[in-house]
Amino acid sequence: MKKYIIELNDNRACELSISGGKGANLAKLHHIPGIPVPDGFVVSAQAYKELILSEPEIGKLLSRLEEITAEETKTISQLSKHIREEIIKLSFPVGFIEIIGEVLAKHGDSLPYAVRSSATAEDLPGASFAGQQDTFLNVIGVKNICKAIVRCWASLFNERAVAYRIKNGFTHSKVAIAVVVQKMVVPEVSGVMFTADPMTSDRFTTVIEAVRGLGDDLVSGRKNPFEWKLREGRLMKTREGEGEMPLEEEQLWELAGIGKKIERDFGCEQDIEWCYNKDGFFIVQARPITTLYPLPPSPDGYKHCAISVGHLQMMTDTILPLGLSMLKKSRFYSFYELGGRMYTDITHDLRTLRGRRVFLSEARIKDPLLHNALQEITRRKEYVRKIPKGPSSAISLEGRAAIIWRAISAYFRPDEAEIDAYVQRQKFAIKAAQRKLEALSGVEALQFILDDQKNMRITICDPAGAGTVLTAMLTATLIDRTIEKITGEKAISNRLAKSVKHNVSSEMGLKLSEVSDVARKYPEIVSYLEQVGEDLSLEELRKVAGGQEVADKLEGFLAKYGMRCPGEIDITRDRFRERPGLLCASLLNNIKNLPAGHAAASFEQGKQEVEQLIKELVAKVETAYGKGEARKLKRQIEIYRKFVGIREYPKYFWMSYYDVYKQAIMREVNKLVETGVLKDPRDAYYLSIEELIEVVRSGYANQDLIEERKSAYRSYAALKPPRIIFSDGEVPLVSYSAHIPSGALAGLGVSTGIVEGRARVVKKFEDAHIEKGDILVTTFTDPSWTPIFVSITGLVTEAGGMMSHGAVVAREYGLPAVVGVVNATRLIKDGQRIRVNGTEGYVEILE
Known part of the structure; x- marks a missing residue:
């Protein structure tokens, strides 16, 4: 023994x-x-x-x-x-x-x-x-x-x-x-210490939490701890705990030194439990921190800088290997996989003025927090000066000159017929790809998908679409400058974007509302939807009284929007067409919270409000600058409203292509399952498109590799991706410079107005059960979330910028919205009453 x-x-x-x-x-x-x-x-x-x-x-x-x-x-x-x-x-x-x-x-x-x-x-x-x-x-x-x-x-x-x-x-x-x-050590003070920040993944920051008495009081939550962050000689108290200060500054630095010594000996960042009494500090546990984001590579030994493509594209979830490989082939972004997500190495771009401008410009529009951090990095003159020469990660837009020419011509000759022609060209190209794939099978079908990526990219970047989007953006700048000089109001174009034509994402929300209007007529249908939830089946729906009419209406919706889904740029995600039950919560939200006919009434009301606003703005400009400038403003607003909705088309058509591709891919995958080559259709998602082609060709799949990747992705899913991360472990601080009320959460106001309501913190689209007056709080949204916007009164997201999906649709629907609120889903509790100030860009927790 x-x-x-x-x-x-x-x-x-x-x-x-x-x-x-x-x-x-x-x-x-x-x-x-x-x-x-x-x-x-x-x-x-x-x-x-x-x-x-x-x-x-x-x-x-x-x-x-x-x-x-x-x-x-x-x-x-x-x-x-x-x-x-x-x-x-x-x-x-x-x-x-x-x-x-x-x-x-x-x-x-x-x-x-x-x-x-x-x-x-x-x-x-x-x-x-x-x-x-x-x-x-x-x-x-x-x-x-x-x-x-x-x-x-x-x-x-x-x-x-x-x-x-x-x-x-x-x-x-x-x-x-x-x-x-x-x-047992009888402690005066106990606590935990992280030798790297587990929330941001910054390896340069030590985090210390402390309470008086036993550490069990901290771990169990019975006591609120003091918290400090120590970084490069600076000490910041980040949380005020209960009672007297448990440790002096000198003791905190001593403890941090002990932590770094343990980290060096163990060879990785540590989560350490400690206690303190008259005899000094004692270490009672140490374990690796398992939530740190992996570091980007440094092929030349220099300190490389990587930025999250996911924050720029409103997709911070993991993307499975098949999805990542398809995105690589599409070449919309230059990236590598890091922690199951897309990151771009911009080190060599920071070295050049052009490179800095490209990424600063994109970040300014899409994620201001990333923009602020990039600006700070560009001011590190010594770091930038020593960056070795290397290739740029910036991707040039297909047909850039043609797009600029179209933007100029659309301003002087705004012909709406060209938009209709653009839409028809997109639909024709997608249908052609579908017909081709229906005639192919096996390796030939998958190889066609690979080869078709360049054609898809060129089609989506049609100057008639991309050019008019650029026209709308430039016109918005002109309008905003004029009105700000007169009234002081910034970004008036946000308010002018309500109820515009051609916004296929906003239309999706209103069209689903029409499906709800049909369903609400039948109590049996409402009861069925409440029972089945995500397991909604069109076949079963038709068996319920009134189900034939509702199913036909829903099928019409899916025919136009069925290619969409949460996280849609990952081709492995279930589309609405594949899982109509994803829409069940939104259908019920509409039935419970909205009156019949809301879609048409809402659009018409928004249109009337904007028409009144235009009259007021034109009158103010006429008073200030005369009739000539007033006519000029009115024309600019007409151009802006004619074209601003088109920005949603490129992604809509991209997802239409993806839907065609996925149907072809799954036909081949199902054959592999039938023949026993794959155990489950979803196993194919853990292979790249090139690997999948080889599996089809050889009839053999490496199941061990698939299981290994599944395990890796389970751990990746729990990680929080930083906006910027350096190869040496530094994660720069991201913050806003705006002055906000004490205790408020800072963000970017992207849709004006102030609203109070219950916070509905939602991590998954299908879990968005909304009550009347609720404010949606989530990590990010993409176009598939639009049906939920119809039922909410405000929006808060952790990622996003002025032109992100959530911002555009919130403006369209007139919802106060604040995006880019760091850790919003952690700091705001589900059910709390909050106030969203979309004008000034902050959120207040009221209870």
């Missing part, structure tokens, strides 16, 4: 398989000179294996548990409870209890101890398992410590621990658990 007990200062205790993650890390800390760690010992994982896993009944239960999926929460609860009960009722061998007694006598058997779980799949670089198993504090005496050890073993099967292992792909029977028994 003695082999089961190993002192923390014994080299053997550093082995993960013996001591588990927590125990191994504590043993390693013991061996770092100058790092104070309380003494103790480990009950090895071998003890758990021999005393627990050898029990036949527990073995049977574990076999059943291996078959359970994360969705089977009730079964997880029942099975895990049964396993815990089986473990707790087991008796310790007498010899084991005697050995525990001998070791305790050596350390002090009357002293209080902390008895802590230490699983072999815990505190690892890829998965922390933080808080998944139990810890017991102030345990005194052999009998109580033995009980606590058994309870630690049982805690390996807490519901949260079981669910976490399933989610992260760990086999239950292969995960063992050791137990750390460590002398």
Whole structure:
């Protein structure tokens, strides 16, 4: 039995398989000179294996548990409870209890101890398992410590621990658990320290949280901690805690130094638990921070700068390998994959004036926070001067000269017939690609998709579309300058963008509202929608009273907008056409919150409001500058309103192409599943388009590679992508310079007005169950979110700029909106009452 007990200062205790993650890390800390760690010992994982896993009944239960999926929460609860009960009722061998007694006598058997779980799949670089198993504090005496050890073993099967292992792909029977028994330190102050900022991924920042008394009060949330951030010689208090200040500045820097020493020895950034009393600081736990964003590469050893394409394109979610490979082939962006998302290395562009202008200009329009950070970087003269020569990451627009010429000609000869011709050309090209793919199969079909990317790009960048969008943007600038001089109001063009023609995204929301109007006539349909939710089926819908009419109306909607979906630039995402149930919540929102006929009435009301606004503006300009300038303004507004909606067309047609491509891809993928080459159609999403072609050609798929990528993407999904990240780990601070009320959350006002209401914090489009008066708070929106905009009264997003989708549609619908609010979905709680100031650009939490 003695082999089961190993002192923390014994080299053997550093082995993960013996001591588990927590125990191994504590043993390693013991061996770092100058790092104070309380003494103790480990009950090895071998003890758990021999005393627990050898029990036949527990073995049977574990076999059943291996078959359970994360969705089977009730079964997880029942099975895990049964396993815990089986473990707790087991008796310790007498010899084991005697050995525990001998070791305790050596350390002090009357002293209080902390008895802590230490699983072999815990505190690892890829998965922390933080808080998944139990810890017991102030345990005194052999009998109580033995009980606590058994309870630690049982805690390996807490519901949260079981669910976490399933989610992260760990086999239950292969995960063992050791137990750390460590002398308690009676602390005056306790806390946690991160040697890199876990929220921003900045490796240059140390974050320290502290409370008076036990650290359990901090972890459990019973006390609000003080928080400081230490960066390059600067100390910032970022949160005021309860009571007196627990640590002085000198102590904070001392603690930060201990943290960096541990980081150097462990070779990666650390999440550290510590405590402090009259004898100084003690380290009671250290584990890798598992939520840091991966670093961009530096092929030449210089400090490279990467920016998030996702923030510029309103898509900060992960994009699966098939989606990324399609985006690479489309060449709308130059990027590489980092953390399952798109990043562009702009290092060499920062070196040149042209390169800086390209990316600053795009960021200014699409993400002001990114723009502000880029401006700060360009002021680092020494860094910029030393950047080595290299290729630019900027992509030139197809037919740039033709687009500029079209923009100029559209201003002087604004012919709406050319827009109609442009739309018809797009539809014809998409239909031609569809007919071609219907005649092809196998490798030929997939190869056609690859070869067609250039044609798609040229078609979408048709000067008739892109040029008139540029006309609208330039005209908006002229209008805004004129009106600001007279009234002081900035960006009046935002208010002039309501109820315009050709805005295919805004039209989508109104068209779905018309579907809701048909559905609301039939109580049975409303009841059916409430019951089925995301499982909505058109076939089943037709069987309900009134279902034929509603299904026909919905099919008409899907014929025009079925290619759209949340995160639509990732071709692997389910389209509305594939999963009409994604629209169920929006249909019900409309029925509950909007009157019948809202779509037409809303559009007409917006049109009348703008017409009145135009009259007022023209009159003011005439008073200030005369009739000639008034006529000029009126003409500019007419041009602007004629063309501003067209900006939504290019992406609409891009997604129409993607829908055609995806149908062809899935035809081939389903064949692979039928022949057993792939286990599941979605497995194809974890292959690039080139790899998928090779699978079709060879009839062989590397399932191990697919599973490996699935595991990687599970971890990527939990990461928060920074707007900018350097290859050395620096993440520049992003902030607004605007003056706002104390306690308010800063952002960019993109649609004027002020509104108060209940915050509805939504992470997924299909979960947007909106009540009347709700304000939508989310990470980002793309055109597929438009149906929700019909039912809300305001918008707050974490990403976005003046020309992002959410901003454009919010202006169209007259919704006050603030975008680019950092951590909005974390700082604003669902159900809180908030005030959105879309004019000044901030959000206030009222309760």
